Amino acid sequence: MLQFLQNNIWMVLIALTSGAMLFWSFFGNRLRGIQEVNSIAATQLINHKNALVLDVREQSEYDAGHILNSKLIPVGKLLERIGELEKYRDRPIVAVCRSGQRSASACTLLGKQGFAQVYNLNGGVMAWQKAGLPLEK
Incomplete structure (x- = not known):
């Protein structure tokens, strides 16, 4: 066994790395409390539940199609514009982006700011469209 590991160290390292990446893609958001x-x-x-849909994409992406009545605050400006969300503190907030990655970051940031009911739309707007749900332009 030891001889095999020594002879194939790069293959073993690649397998371990890819396994860790696969694990993180499935469980990473849960581990971060999202x-x-x-x-x-x-x-x-x-x-x-009268949830606010918070779209954290850029303006051009939002203009191309967004969930009805969603509020646009790009993820890069979220911290400086957090005051705009104070009136929604006691309501659920569903964070949305194209695929769910940027909105996961937004959920983490909102959680650190004390927002308790924050949800990430898994798969983002792409999943929303795939489910046959409408977008507004």
Whole structure:
């Protein structure tokens, strides 16, 4: 076994690295304390709990199509514009981006700012469209 590891150290390291990356892609957001919702659960939060949809994409992406009544604050400006969200502190917030990566970062930031009901739309606007849900232009 030891001889095999010595002879194939690079292959072993590549396998371990890819396994760690796969693990992080599945469980990374959960480990960071981010609550994820799919498109159906997001619509339930919007319709039944009056959730705010926070779109953290850039203006051009938002203009190309966004979820109805969503509020645009690009993730890079979120900290400086956090005051705009104070009135939503007691409501659920569903953070949205194209694929779910930037919105996960936004969820982390909002959580650190004391927002307790923050959800990341898993798969972002791409998943929303795939579920056949409408976008507004």
